[in-house]
Amino acid sequence: PHCWTSCAGSSLTSSLRWSLRSVRESSTRSPSSWRREYWLKMEESVSMEMDNNVMDKEEGCYDSTEAAFSDDEEEVNNKGKKREFRFHPIKEAVVEEPADITPWLDQLDDTMKEKVQQLQKTSDTETQCEVMQEVVDLIMEEDFDPEQMSALASCLAELFKDHFRGDVLPDDITDESLEESVSKPVCLIFRNLVTMQEDNSGFSVLLDMLAEFYQKQPKIGYHLLYYLKASKAANGKMMLYESFAQATALGDLHTCLMMDMKACQEDDVRLLCYLTPSIYSEFPDETLRSGELLNMIVAVIDSTQLQELMCHVMMGNLVMFRKDSVLNILIQSLDWETFEQYSTWQLFLAHSVPLETIIPILQHLKYKEHPEALSCLLLQLRREKPSEEMVKMVLSRPCHHDDQFTTSILRHWASKHDDTLGEHIKAQLIKNNNQPRKRQR
Numbered sequence: 001p002h003c004w005t006s007c008a009g010s011s012l013t014s015s016l017r018w019s020l021r022s023v024r025e026s027s028t029r030s031p032s033s034w035r036r037e038y039w040l041k042m043e044e045s046v047s048m049e050m051d052n053n054v055m056d057k058e059e060g061c062y063d064s065t066e067a068a069f070s071d072d073e074e075e076v077n078n079k080g081k082k083r084e085f086r087f088h089p090i091k092e093a094v095v096e097e098p099a100d101i102t103p104w105l106d107q108l109d110d111t112m113k114e115k116v117q118q119l120q121k122t123s124d125t126e127t128q129c130e131v132m133q134e135v136v137d138l139i140m141e142e143d144f145d146p147e148q149m150s151a152l153a154s155c156l157a158e159l160f161k162d163h164f165r166g167d168v169l170p171d172d173i174t175d176e177s178l179e180e181s182v183s184k185p186v187c188l189i190f191r192n193l194v195t196m197q198e199d200n201s202g203f204s205v206l207l208d209m210l211a212e213f214y215q216k217q218p219k220i221g222y223h224l225l226y227y228l229k230a231s232k233a234a235n236g237k238m239m240l241y242e243s244f245a246q247a248t249a250l251g252d253l254h255t256c257l258m259m260d261m262k263a264c265q266e267d268d269v270r271l272l273c274y275l276t277p278s279i280y281s282e283f284p285d286e287t288l289r290s291g292e293l294l295n296m297i298v299a300v301i302d303s304t305q306l307q308e309l310m311c312h313v314m315m316g317n318l319v320m321f322r323k324d325s326v327l328n329i330l331i332q333s334l335d336w337e338t339f340e341q342y343s344t345w346q347l348f349l350a351h352s353v354p355l356e357t358i359i360p361i362l363q364h365l366k367y368k369e370h371p372e373a374l375s376c377l378l379l380q381l382r383r384e385k386p387s388e389e390m391v392k393m394v395l396s397r398p399c400h401h402d403d404q405f406t407t408s409i410l411r412h413w414a415s416k417h418d419d420t421l422g423e424h425i426k427a428q429l430i431k432n433n434n435q436p437r438k439r440q441r
Contacts, residue, residue, distance in 0.1 A: 149209055160217075207243060224244060225279070277318040349376070
């Protein structure tokens with residue numbers, strides 16, 4: 001008996017302990033009753049152990065050791081590999097629903113209805129492209145009824161909804177991969193517009209069709225920008241986007257461009273960076289006069305993408321600032337987040353804009369509220385030989401006990417350019433002394 005008690009109290013699993021107890025008690029019970037109970041208990045114990053194992057594994061996902069640094073971080077597990085725990089966000093599953101175009105089919109004429117149904121039935125991209133071209137041809141025919149344009153746009157938006165999901169830009173950017181990425185059925189509308197002359201009667205009809213499509217699926221706006229950038233057939237045709245913007249209900253290039261770039265920013269940051277050089281070069285009046293687009297970009301890019309944009313600037317492929325508006329844009333950026341401000345200053349410094357162009361910004365900078373701008377400006381001023389305007393702006397800053405900006409830059413200039421600094425300070429004192437004063441009574 002003592003032996004059985006000892007075994008039952010040991011660290012054996014619950015199922016084994018129960019088995020031993022059952023054997024001990026079997027002498028006083030009928031074979032059928034204890035066998036039945038045995039299997040019921042075994043099923044229960046197995047279920048409990050499975051639950052315990054799951055809990056153990058879940059608890060094992062967290063390192064219970066204390067926080068440590070340096071050498072402790074290099075500890076490895078029994079297999080000699082460093083344990084890494086990374087956060088993987090759970091992506092919401094996209095429920096694929098079949099395209100339902102029934103509400104709009106009856107609004108199409110018989111010929112167009114047949115073509116749209118063919119698009120619905122086939123999933124082969126090449127076949128879809130062939131049928132889509134036939135649809136475009138029907139749109140440009142003289143007897144095309146504009147009244148069915150809205151219904152047709154709704155059908156196409158529903159049929160090609162998968163085209164507007166996921167990334168647009170290929171992972172490996174080559175001429176071949178870019179051409180493949182724009183060889184989709186919906187791109188047939190873009191391709192036909194690119195190859196047509198604007199005075200062609202079918203051009204305006206197809207453009208109106210695209211504008212109607214835009215109302216149903218706004219993402220087609222930045223997809224058009226991508227096509228005009230990536231497709232060889234669209235080389236030099238970026239101004240087509242301006243015609244598209246004027247044909248939309250918005251009717252304004254700036255508003256349409258900003259809305260499309262905002263949609264691109266929310267969907268695909270890589271594509272946003274890819275489009276940026278072309279957008280700035282092709283639409284300078286819409287992009288350089290304010291910081292709206294710049295703020296969209298610096299709000300979402302990471303350090304690698306920032307460096308890539310700076311390289312584009314250094315190579316002359318991208319101009320994001322010009323003398324007549326850079327000061328206003330930098331003043332706007334003072335209300336942005338810290339990384340956004342640092343990114344803006346890094347992009348500015350990659351340009352060859354003279355520092356004197358933006359030195360008046362010092363009048364707007366407060367040492368507690370604008371440390372990002374003051375830090376970047378301080379590092380840039382120390383590389384410059386002081387000019388009279390620079391010294392004037394530095395000396396005009398309000399005096400505050402904790403504000404070391406003016407003292408720091410003046411001491412640096414005094415150690416490097418003492419004669420020049422002295423002449424400029426002297427000139428400022430003479431100017432102030434010669435200013436007319438109010439007559440004292």
